[in-house]
Amino acid sequence: MPAEANGEAGVVAPAPEPATEGPKGAAVKRSGRATVEAFLAKYGVVLAFLLTVAVFCIARPHTFATGNNAKSILTVAAPSLVMACGLTVVLVMQDFDLSFGAMIGLADGAAITLMATHGWNWEIALVVALLLGIAAGALNGYLISYLGGPSFIITLAMGTVLTGVEFALTSQDTIFSGVPAAYAKIGQGTFLGFSNMIWIAAVIAALLWVMLDRTELGRYMYAIGGNPEAARLAGIRTKFLRLLGFVAVGLAAAVVGILISSQSAAYSPSPGTSYLLPAFAAAFLGSAVFRPGEFNIPGTILGVLFLGVIQTGLTMLNLETYVINLVQGAILISAVLVSRLGQRVA
Amino acid sequence: MSTPISLVTEGLTKQYPGVRALDDVDVEIHGGHVLGLLGKNGAGKSTLIKVLAGAVAPDAGRIILDGEPVEISHPHEATQLGIAVVHQELIDVPNLSVAENVELGLGYPKSAAVLVNRRALRRKTAEALDLLDAGISPAAMVGDLGPAQRRLVMIARGLAVEARVLILDEPTASLTDTEIEHLHGVVRKLQARGVAVVYVTHRLDEVFQVTDTVTVMRDGEVVHRGPTAELTQESLIGQITGNAVVADEKRQSTVPPVGPGAEELLRVEGIGLDGVVENVSFSVHRGDMLGIAGLVGSGRTELTRLIYGADRPTAGRILAAGKEVRIRTPRDALRAGIVLLPEDRKGQGNITDFSVRKNITLPRLRAHRAHRWLPMPRRGDERRYARSLIDRVGIKVADEEAPVKNLSGGNQQKVMLAKWLDSDAEVFIFDEPTHGVDVEGKEETYKLMEALAKAGKGVIFISSEFSELVGTCNRVLVMREGRLVGELQAEAISDAALVERCYAA
Numbered sequence: 001m002p003a004e005a006n007g008e009a010g011v012v013a014p015a016p017e018p019a020t021e022g023p024k025g026a027a028v029k030r031s032g033r034a035t036v037e038a039f040l041a042k043y044g045v046v047l048a049f050l051l052t053v054a055v056f057c058i059a060r061p062h063t064f065a066t067g068n069n070a071k072s073i074l075t076v077a078a079p080s081l082v083m084a085c086g087l088t089v090v091l092v093m094q095d096f097d098l099s100f101g102a103m104i105g106l107a108d109g110a111a112i113t114l115m116a117t118h119g120w121n122w123e124i125a126l127v128v129a130l131l132l133g134i135a136a137g138a139l140n141g142y143l144i145s146y147l148g149g150p151s152f153i154i155t156l157a158m159g160t161v162l163t164g165v166e167f168a169l170t171s172q173d174t175i176f177s178g179v180p181a182a183y184a185k186i187g188q189g190t191f192l193g194f195s196n197m198i199w200i201a202a203v204i205a206a207l208l209w210v211m212l213d214r215t216e217l218g219r220y221m222y223a224i225g226g227n228p229e230a231a232r233l234a235g236i237r238t239k240f241l242r243l244l245g246f247v248a249v250g251l252a253a254a255v256v257g258i259l260i261s262s263q264s265a266a267y268s269p270s271p272g273t274s275y276l277l278p279a280f281a282a283a284f285l286g287s288a289v290f291r292p293g294e295f296n297i298p299g300t301i302l303g304v305l306f307l308g309v310i311q312t313g314l315t316m317l318n319l320e321t322y323v324i325n326l327v328q329g330a331i332l333i334s335a336v337l338v339s340r341l342g343q344r345v346a
Numbered sequence: 347m348s349t350p351i352s353l354v355t356e357g358l359t360k361q362y363p364g365v366r367a368l369d370d371v372d373v374e375i376h377g378g379h380v381l382g383l384l385g386k387n388g389a390g391k392s393t394l395i396k397v398l399a400g401a402v403a404p405d406a407g408r409i410i411l412d413g414e415p416v417e418i419s420h421p422h423e424a425t426q427l428g429i430a431v432v433h434q435e436l437i438d439v440p441n442l443s444v445a446e447n448v449e450l451g452l453g454y455p456k457s458a459a460v461l462v463n464r465r466a467l468r469r470k471t472a473e474a475l476d477l478l479d480a481g482i483s484p485a486a487m488v489g490d491l492g493p494a495q496r497r498l499v500m501i502a503r504g505l506a507v508e509a510r511v512l513i514l515d516e517p518t519a520s521l522t523d524t525e526i527e528h529l530h531g532v533v534r535k536l537q538a539r540g541v542a543v544v545y546v547t548h549r550l551d552e553v554f555q556v557t558d559t560v561t562v563m564r565d566g567e568v569v570h571r572g573p574t575a576e577l578t579q580e581s582l583i584g585q586i587t588g589n590a591v592v593a594d595e596k597r598q599s600t601v602p603p604v605g606p607g608a609e610e611l612l613r614v615e616g617i618g619l620d621g622v623v624e625n626v627s628f629s630v631h632r633g634d635m636l637g638i639a640g641l642v643g644s645g646r647t648e649l650t651r652l653i654y655g656a657d658r659p660t661a662g663r664i665l666a667a668g669k670e671v672r673i674r675t676p677r678d679a680l681r682a683g684i685v686l687l688p689e690d691r692k693g694q695g696n697i698t699d700f701s702v703r704k705n706i707t708l709p710r711l712r713a714h715r716a717h718r719w720l721p722m723p724r725r726g727d728e729r730r731y732a733r734s735l736i737d738r739v740g741i742k743v744a745d746e747e748a749p750v751k752n753l754s755g756g757n758q759q760k761v762m763l764a765k766w767l768d769s770d771a772e773v774f775i776f777d778e779p780t781h782g783v784d785v786e787g788k789e790e791t792y793k794l795m796e797a798l799a800k801a802g803k804g805v806i807f808i809s810s811e812f813s814e815l816v817g818t819c820n821r822v823l824v825m826r827e828g829r830l831v832g833e834l835q836a837e838a839i840s841d842a843a844l845v846e847r848c849y850a851a
Contacts, residue, residue, distance in 0.1 A: 216711050216721040223708055226697035233656060233694055234709045234765075235680040293699075 044338035045289035045299075049306045052331060056313035063316050071194065077308035078201035079256045083275050084282040084300045085208045086252025090245040091283055091295040092212060093224045095144065096151045097246060099159035100253040100279070103136050104272025106162045107257025109170040112267035116178030126183070130254045136162055137250020141243030163270060176266035187263030197259050204255065208248070209297035221245065222294070278307055281332065288336045306335065350377030351412060351428070351510040351542055353398075358407035360393055360566075367393040368404065369566040375511060380533060380543045382557030382574065384586055386845075390566040391546055395513055399431045400424035430509035432500045434516040434546075440489030445471035447488050448503045474502040478532050494525035501532065512536060513544040518552060530556050548641050550579055550849045564588050587845050597792070597817030601635040601799045603836045604820070608632050610668060611804040612684065612773045614653060617662030622648045624828045625661070630773055630804035635796065637819035638808045639844045645828035646808045647689055650775045654686040655679040667772070680709070683772040687762050687779060689808075691755075695762040698751035702743055703732035705750050706765045735764040740790055756787045763794060774798055775806040780814060792818050812844040824848055 040047070057065040083100060090097050107129040114125040140158055144151045189196045212218035223231040224238050232238045253272070260271055285306060286299025310331055314324045353375040360368040368390050375381055385391050396402040398409070400418040408415050411427060418424050424431075438447050445464075446454075448471045455466035468484040475482055480498045488496060497517055504512045514533070518526045533543055533556050545557055553560060554574060562570040562585040570585040577585075608631035616625050623645045630636050640646045652659040655673040663670055666682040673679045679686070688694040696705050707714055707728045714723040714731065732746040741760045743753060750761055759779060766774065776795060780788045796818060799805045809815050815822050822839050824832040824847040832847040834840075 210722075214722050216715075216723060219704065219708070219711060219723065223697050223700065223704075226699045227693075229694045230697050231708075233654070233676050233686060233688060235677045236708075237675075237677060 040338055041292050042290060045285060045302060045306070045335045048331070048335035048338055049302060049309070052306070052313070053309055056309065056316070060313070060316045064313055069312065071198075073305075073308045073312050074198045075195040076312070077304050078195065078197035079259045080275060080278050080282065080307070081201040081301065081304045082204050082252050082259070083256050084279040084286075084304050085205045085297055086249045087279045088283050088286070088295050088297055088300045089208065089212065089221065089248040090151075090242075091287075092221050093242055093245050094228075095242060095245060097140065097155045097249045098152065098276070099136070099140060099155040099162060100249050101270075101272040101274075101276040102159035102162035102166065103133055103250055103253035104257045104260070104275060105270050106136065106166045106169075107133050107254040108261040108271050109166040109257075109267055109269075111183075111258060112175050112179060112261050113170050115180055115183060116175050116267075119178075122180045122183035126186075126258060129258055130251065133250040133252075133254025133257070134247055135250070137247040137253075138243065140250070141246035144246065145239045145242035167269065170267060170269065172269045174266070174268045179261075179265040183262050184265040185262070187259050187261075188265075197263065200255070200259065204252070205297060205301055212297055217241070217244075225294075278304075282307055285332065285336060306332075350540055352376050353429070353511050353542060354410045355394075355398075356408050356410065358394065358397060358404045358409075360397065360402065360404050366566045368397070368407075371407070371563070371566070371568050373561055373568065374571075375542045375544060377510060377540045377542045378537055379558045380537055380545055380556050382553045382560040383544055383546045383563070384548075384553065384560055384582070385563035386586060389563040389586075391563055392515070393566075394563070395431060395515060395544075395546070398424065398429055398511075398513065400429075425507050428508060428510035429513070430504035430507055430511070431513040432497065432504060432515065432517060436493065436496050436500065438488050438496060438500060440487070442488060443484065444475070444482055444486050444488055444491075444499050444502075445484035447499055448474060448484075448506050450503075452506060471502065471506070474505040477505060477535070478502055479528070494529070497529070498532070509541065511542045511544070513546070515546045516548065517545070518547060518549060526552070548849055550582055553582065554579075562586055583842065583846055583849065586849075587842055597789075597814075599635070599796075599816075599818050599820060599839075601633070601796050601818070601820045604631045604633045608634075611666070612653075613665040613668075615663050615665070617649070617652055617659050617664065619648060619652055619657060620660050622828055623652060623659075626825075626828075626830050627662075628823055628830065628833075630806060632772075632802050632804060633799055634821060635799040635805045635807060635819045637815035637822035637839075638806060638825060639810075639812055639815055639822055639848060640808075640825035641810065641848055644825040644848070646825050647777055648828075649825065650686055650777055650806070650808065653679070654684060654775065656686070656688075680769075680771065683770070684775065685766045685769050685771040685773070686775045687766060687777060689777040689781065691758050691762050696750045696758055698758075699749060701747045701749055702736065702741065702753070702761055703728055703746040705761050706732045706735055706746075709765055710769065732764075735767065739764045739767065739794070740787070755781075759791075760787070763791065767794070771803070773804040773806065775808070777808045778810070779807070780809070780811070788814070812841050812848075815839070815844065816841055 063069060083104070087097060087100065110132055111125045111129040114120040114128060115122055136158070140155055143149045143154050187197055191199055212221065220231065220236045220241055223234070223236060224241060228238055256275065257272065261267055282303030283295055283300050285303035286301070287293065287295045289299045289302060290296055291299065310328050314327055319327070355371060355373045358368050358371040371390070371394060373394065383391050383394070393402060397404050398418065400421045400423050403419060409418060410416070416427060418427065418429070439450065442450070445468045449467060455463040455470065457463040471484040475484060478498050478501060480495065480502065482491065482495050482498065488499060491499065501512070517529060533545065536543055547553060557574045559572065560570070560574050560577065560582070561568055562582070564586070569588065611630050611632055613629040615627050618624050618626065626649055638646050638649070648657070651657045653664060653673070655675045655678050658674065664673055665671065666684065671678070671682040673682060676686070692698060697708070707723065711723050712721070714727045716722050716724045729746055736743060736746060739760045741753070741757050741764065743757065750758055753761065759781070763779065779791050779795070792814070795805050795807060807815065807819060816839050819839060820836055822834045822844065823830055824834070824844060826848055834843055
């Protein structure tokens, strides 16, 4: 510290300093505590995430704390990330979609069957898979938004219907030959050292982030989630935007179907069911962070990564399955509670 | 019921922040008599009812039942004393049966100690319903009944608790003529059984049909008490409005009547919605400040929702700037240059979780685009705009990023105003814009509306507070039971004239 600065401070705060110290200190302390609480409310899940990562790094420095492991976690998490981000769009508008597991299966099954069984070009099969996802999402949206069906039950039923379509197309046969190498390369290939799947997921997540956070469309979607009637009276096309949300889910599901089928270059019946719960878990975990109480893409991304880290880390600890279940649940609950606690006090 | 009940209040007083809701109120209610309790909105009738029902504790005064002072500090105690209220809003459970509603919370008859004995329950309810000639099955679902029948179910509930004092708060507000006649028959039957009936209504014809005595309230005070037979419709209107009230402090409208050549901005022809709004026609001209007066439930809000496309009309057409427009959604209305500021600001006006900024910029978010072709709003631009409107409208808020839910009711109202103020719409519909706004805020709101009219827009101003229409409008339409029943111009607009048209049979 230069002497000049010291001298100046001395001039500004002379004799009464001891007298004011008490209340001043208390005020600082109080606002300091409020700041901590506000910080926990917003970033509690981030802290929990970092803490979890640190614990795993210390426990398994040679397997967990490696670049390869990080890449592997990201690659495994990529399809989940696409799905969870797509799901976030409907959740923002207070809608639900339980049919995307089936949509993943439909896109996966359709693409593989068309190529392996019917000998279609992989490009055409890919486009058909994407269009199926869009169509299924649009149908969900039409039934829910325009005809007024409750999204929970409509998408649940739609999931059953779509699984039926998937089985009709594939005859429920497992298919592991006849998938063109070019198609398999989508999921198996790498770019700049990272799996293509990571790049695709990152681009989709980034696009949806910008869409929800920075565009008129995103603002309108949050407005619908906040108060649909007020949004409608403000001239927002609430029905169309809700439909669009379901289309986003359908499209995301189709992308996931393509990613996982190309990575395995195979089809086995109902491949999408295992994505249902993690996507919801990630999105809800994400709604407790960054913009607490609101679903948001950065939160969803963190949620997906968190789940991926827990899964991989616990597996590496060679724990028994029941312990993995207990610890996984406990970590998620505490992560959300940390932010809730901050929110409630703040 | 050997001796007729008597319920007397002495000096009841209730002070709310800024309002003396009850000021030394003495009321007498006797068994076998029907008392008409009258007064404008906000005269203190509801507060009085709430005190008698044990929902509100008075600051001073006492209640004497059959000569004994009683404390009614909880609704349950009112029920035990035999006082039952049938509220204006139907408070029932639509997905339960009539019998389950009538006996709700009174202890259903049981079999085997825990199972509800439905047969006994229905039998018990059937007695009450028969007495009312209701023609309703105790097993029917309340949600399947019409408003008149649901009202009767609530009255049956009053009978089930063996009420000796039955307070009916605007029981006929949504009923048809035949239903009203039936209800009057029920009231007379109860009267013959020695029940004391308090009948609150805004319909003066009813007062003369069913009541024996009337008590008129104004600004929290009882201003008249006496036999109905001694009154005429005119003298009653005089008592309700208080003709003698000094007029010199009253606000004067600064919006001049529009000339004969003024351009027509909006024309509504024969618009209707089955059973709610019937065959309404009017037009709004450039520079108009058009009031729509009417009591709650007269169809004013419903009318504006039809014009704005929030609901679909079943009849009629709308012309904007001389051309017929198809308005099926609020979006269509906005495109036709019509804006609505709804009455229910929490439910319809604002997105309360959003910040003040996001609410203000919501309807015209495109104005803040970073580039004409890029649908991404610039936050800095939004902030500056929001701040300028916070100043112009006088919203009391620390900064534009505060969530609207943290604001007071009046300030939330102003946020709604702010978001439409710069709209390039031609017609602005304000539905109860001063509801919950303090005196100062009211004056600011009037000035903003008048400024719009003077700038050549057309303003429609809906209010149940007639004095504010008198003080601001150059033309006032009166609605009653879904129809337009009168139009007043400039000098002819007065409180008394509005009241007469709103209440007259």
